Amino acid sequence: xxxxxxxxxxxxxxxxxxxxxxxxxxxxxxxxxxxxxxxxxxxxxxxxxxxxxxxxxxxxxxxxxxxxxxxxxxxxxxxxxxxxxxxxxxxxxxxxxxxxxxxxxxxxxxxxxxxxxxxxxxxxxxxxxxxxxxxxxxxxxxxxxxxxxxxxxxxxxxxxxxxxxxxxxxxxxxxxxxxxxxxxxxxxxxxxxxxxxxxxxxxxxxxxxxxxxxxxxxxxxxxxxxxxxxxxxxxxxxxxxxxxxxxxxxxxxxxxxxxxxxxxxxxxxxxxxxxxxxxxxxxxxx
Amino acid sequence: xxxxxxxxxxxxxxxxxxxxxxxxxxxxxxxxxxxxxxxxxxxxxxxxxxxxxxxxxxxxxxxxxxxxxxxxxxxxxxxxxxxxxxxxxxxxxxxxxxxxxxxxxxxxxxxxxxxxxxxxxxxxxxxxxxxxxxxxxxxxxxxxxxxxxxxxxxxxxxxxxxxxxxxxxxxxxxxxxxxxxxxxxxxxxxxxxxxxxxxxxxxxxxxxxxxxxxxxxxxxxxxxxxxxxxxxxxxxxxxxxxxxxxxxxxxxxxxxxxxxxxxxxxxxxxxxxxxxxxxxxxxxxx
Numbered sequence: 001x002x003x004x005x006x007x008x009x010x011x012x013x014x015x016x017x018x019x020x021x022x023x024x025x026x027x028x029x030x031x032x033x034x035x036x037x038x039x040x041x042x043x044x045x046x047x048x049x050x051x052x053x054x055x056x057x058x059x060x061x062x063x064x065x066x067x068x069x070x071x072x073x074x075x076x077x078x079x080x081x082x083x084x085x086x087x088x089x090x091x092x093x094x095x096x097x098x099x100x101x102x103x104x105x106x107x108x109x110x111x112x113x114x115x116x117x118x119x120x121x122x123x124x125x126x127x128x129x130x131x132x133x134x135x136x137x138x139x140x141x142x143x144x145x146x147x148x149x150x151x152x153x154x155x156x157x158x159x160x161x162x163x164x165x166x167x168x169x170x171x172x173x174x175x176x177x178x179x180x181x182x183x184x185x186x187x188x189x190x191x192x193x194x195x196x197x198x199x200x201x202x203x204x205x206x207x208x209x210x211x212x213x214x215x216x217x218x219x220x221x222x223x224x225x226x227x228x229x230x231x232x233x234x235x236x237x238x239x240x241x242x243x244x245x246x247x248x249x250x251x252x253x254x255x256x257x258x259x260x261x262x263x264x265x266x267x268x269x270x271x272x273x274x275x276x277x278x279x280x281x282x283x284x285x286x
Numbered sequence: 287x288x289x290x291x292x293x294x295x296x297x298x299x300x301x302x303x304x305x306x307x308x309x310x311x312x313x314x315x316x317x318x319x320x321x322x323x324x325x326x327x328x329x330x331x332x333x334x335x336x337x338x339x340x341x342x343x344x345x346x347x348x349x350x351x352x353x354x355x356x357x358x359x360x361x362x363x364x365x366x367x368x369x370x371x372x373x374x375x376x377x378x379x380x381x382x383x384x385x386x387x388x389x390x391x392x393x394x395x396x397x398x399x400x401x402x403x404x405x406x407x408x409x410x411x412x413x414x415x416x417x418x419x420x421x422x423x424x425x426x427x428x429x430x431x432x433x434x435x436x437x438x439x440x441x442x443x444x445x446x447x448x449x450x451x452x453x454x455x456x457x458x459x460x461x462x463x464x465x466x467x468x469x470x471x472x473x474x475x476x477x478x479x480x481x482x483x484x485x486x487x488x489x490x491x492x493x494x495x496x497x498x499x500x501x502x503x504x505x506x507x508x509x510x511x512x513x514x515x516x517x518x519x520x521x522x523x524x525x526x527x528x529x530x531x532x533x534x535x536x537x538x539x540x541x542x543x544x545x546x547x548x549x550x551x552x553x554x555x556x557x558x559x560x561x562x563x564x565x566x567x568x569x570x571x572x
Contacts, residue, residue: 070517092405121361131544133542236547238540254524256422258417259356259524261562273539276564278520280357
């Protein structure tokens with residue numbers, strides 16, 4: 001990252017960063033967490049689904065005896081808004097190596113009643129206790145070096161409308177998945193990018209929950225316009241990511257019946273496949 | 287299927303079959319279903335995870351205003367046993383095209399207390415109302431014709447131990463994913479088979495939940511022996527399957543740290559990708 005000539009720029013660290021501040025939850029009572037959903041992680045007016053999953057993931061990490069999400073599924077029920085919210089957690093089962101919990105995020109309607117936005121079911125463990133036997137046969141994505149990829153500020157066609165999340169991310173897209181931004185979508189359901197946080201904070205298991213849902217929709221490359229709301233998102237976190245930028249590769253192969261799936265892989269700088277996810281999203285056909 | 291020379295064999299139908307009888311749930315009260323887990327869907331002594339998901343799926347189909355699982359996630363907490371059980375459901379949200387519900391399956395310990403076996407979160411819709419615009423780019427698996435594939439009864443090396451589920455399925459494995467049964471695993475995390483129910487019942491959205499978890503583990507072809515218990519399983523049901531046998535193709539690409547993922551695709555006789563699933567399972571390394 002470029003450094004100012006006169007003042008050393010300190011990179012944010014895990015625990016002290018925009019992402020950590022904006023995913024803070026405050027335990028008011030056992031299983032009850034107050035929080036404020038930041039307007040900083042929105043795309044147009046919608047709060048990003050991965051950011052929401054990360055907030056819920058942080059609450060569950062506090063509620064459960066194990067600290068790292070291993071497998072976490074979220075059903076998105078109603079649209080979240082920036083502003084106050086409450087998360088309620090239930091411990092489903094605690095075990096020696098895995099614990100399972102459930103969490104719901106609520107906001108308030110005009111009468112002050114709680115409206116459920118998202119419900120999550122997740123099993124947590126400790127990634128640091130896993131054996132380091134790695135027999136992954138998957139290969140990292142073929143993506144050009146970071147300096148040959150492009151972010152929203154680099155191109156001639158910025159995403160119209162306010163997109164606050166773009167200011168919080170270091171997102172550099174593979175030019176071969178950028179056709180949509182130039183009016184020439186490839187027709188292939190693929191999206192690839194280098195991913196990091198703009199303030200330099202390294203990735204951790206919770207920020208991986210953001211990473212899997214932070215790229216432009218594959219639908220754009222397929223040639224669909226408009227909103228592609230997530231119905232459900234399941235993430236497997238398989239290793240603590242190494243420092244440095246991540247590579248995210250997303251694929252859609254089953255656009256049909258008004259729905260599509262997005263499969264995301266997240267690779268770290270040590271070429272580990274640190275997270276895999278699949279979401280089901282509604283696709284409005286052009 | 288071969289027919290007896292003298293007596294016409296009637297195929298079971300959706301609603302009147304082994305699968306339907308063994309996934310029956312009886313509503314005792316709103317949100318409370320009594321059931322009996324059959325011993326007929328076990329592998330060695332373990333009740334098959336897909337069968338369990340189907341039972342829970344049936345309860346949710348009754349509890350929710352929409353009848354077809356669109357996306358369903360299950361966390362397997364403790365090992366289920368054949369015998370009596372109870373499912374408790376909660377309606378999370380009902381919408382015009384989608385409803386979301388949660389369900390837990392409990393059995394009883396020696397003191398008669400309920401022990402939770404599985405918790406599920408699912409969103410349901412109506413598959414028949416989906417537009418028939420199909421832009422799937424995925425391709426059916428390359429699997430030989432059914433009569434060139436092999437089931438447990440065909441080979442020289444039957445799975446040791448009682449495997450009641452084998453009697454309930456029409457399962458014919460691709461010879462290229464059968465090496466494990468002959469002491470020569472391929473080393474590749476792949477498993478492919480033609481799949482049906484032994485009594486001839488056609489597939490439906492609920493039996494798809496069984497189909498994604500009914501093949502031998504990819505771990506066998508990787509050369510691992512022993513148990514590969516499912517921690518979590520998420521299934522997307524994308525279309526009502528056409529009559530006739532299904533093709534199931536399962537892939538593992540991320541065996542690492544004592545866990546692996548199994549990605550399953552289910553294709554129907556009309557070449558529709560009717561279901562996609564991913565499970566996270568524990569792998570005991572040889």
